[in-house]
Amino acid sequence: MRIDIITIFPAFFDALDISLLGKARQTGLIDLQVHDLRDHTHDRHRTVDDTPYGGGAGMVMKPEPWGDALDAVLPQATDAAAGPAVDGPLVIFPSPAGVRFDQAMARELAAEEHLVFGCGRYEGIDQRVVDHYAARTRVRLVSLGDYVLNGGEVAVMAMIEAVGRLIPGVVGNPESLVEESHENGLLEYPSYTKPASWRDLEVPPVLLSGNHGAIAAWRHDQQLERTRRVRPDLLPEANAENTHSTRG
Numbered sequence: 001m002r003i004d005i006i007t008i009f010p011a012f013f014d015a016l017d018i019s020l021l022g023k024a025r026q027t028g029l030i031d032l033q034v035h036d037l038r039d040h041t042h043d044r045h046r047t048v049d050d051t052p053y054g055g056g057a058g059m060v061m062k063p064e065p066w067g068d069a070l071d072a073v074l075p076q077a078t079d080a081a082a083g084p085a086v087d088g089p090l091v092i093f094p095s096p097a098g099v100r101f102d103q104a105m106a107r108e109l110a111a112e113e114h115l116v117f118g119c120g121r122y123e124g125i126d127q128r129v130v131d132h133y134a135a136r137t138r139v140r141l142v143s144l145g146d147y148v149l150n151g152g153e154v155a156v157m158a159m160i161e162a163v164g165r166l167i168p169g170v171v172g173n174p175e176s177l178v179e180e181s182h183e184n185g186l187l188e189y190p191s192y193t194k195p196a197s198w199r200d201l202e203v204p205p206v207l208l209s210g211n212h213g214a215i216a217a218w219r220h221d222q223q224l225e226r227t228r229r230v231r232p233d234l235l236p237e238a239n240a241e242n243t244h245s246t247r248g
């Protein structure tokens with residue numbers, strides 16, 4: 001997979017040189033490039049923002065640097081008249097106004113060949129940037145959650161981690177990707193390791209029994225109990241109630 005990130009804070013992504021994603025980059029599993037938006041400005045002060053039309057607080061990111069930066073990482077943008085290319089890169093702009101990112105979207109993005117992330121700052125990016133590229137390729141506004149960050153970088157870091165770990169070969173043991181929170185729609189079961197007793201706290205005896213059927217059943221029960229307690233909205237019956245019957 002190829003990933004391009006456009007940001008005014010390229011150093012923010014130095015963390016992607018380490019750990020599993022750093023190794024995936026070194027081995028060529030992921031071709032990740034970080035681009036400084038200011039390299040696509042043409043004035044002495046490398047200006048990327050200006051005051052908002054219509055007034056209001058804060059600054060808006062100018063469209064010209066974004067146009068130059070995105071043109072540099074996208075294949076020759078198709079003519080708008082042809083409509084958005086369905087097979088080209090997927091361009092993602094983090095935004096509080098976006099579709100909520102979740103594990104299902106992470107799995108979807110992990111199947112893409114080329115992702116381009118545009119990190120906004122200030123009050124956001126001139127809307128014409130989104131509109132221009134949405135007419136030529138696939139563009140998605142994505143929210144990390146219902147809270148406000150100062151820019152897109154944290155959201156992009158989280159998405160790249162969630163997506164990158166799903167790419168075959170990035171995580172050593174793919175089995176470890178299966179029994180995780182949200183993989184089967186439920187929260188994960190609690191985990192324990194040695195010592196069997198720690199500060200008078202014991203490991204649940206079933207986990208020491210060697211009875212794999214009983215262990216699997218206990219773990220599933222723990223998933224259900226934890227999901228009911230912490231995230232009842234994830235339970236199948238909660239979703240079943242939300243689907244309106246067609247029988248009137």
Ligand SMILES: Nc1cc(-c2ccc3cc[nH]c3c2)n[nH]1
Pocket residue numbers: 094095096119120121122123124142143144145146147148149150151152155
């Ligand atoms: N889920 C979420 C995304 C954001 C976000 C994304 C981009 C920008 C640009 C300026 N402020 C931003 C905030 N906040 N919360």
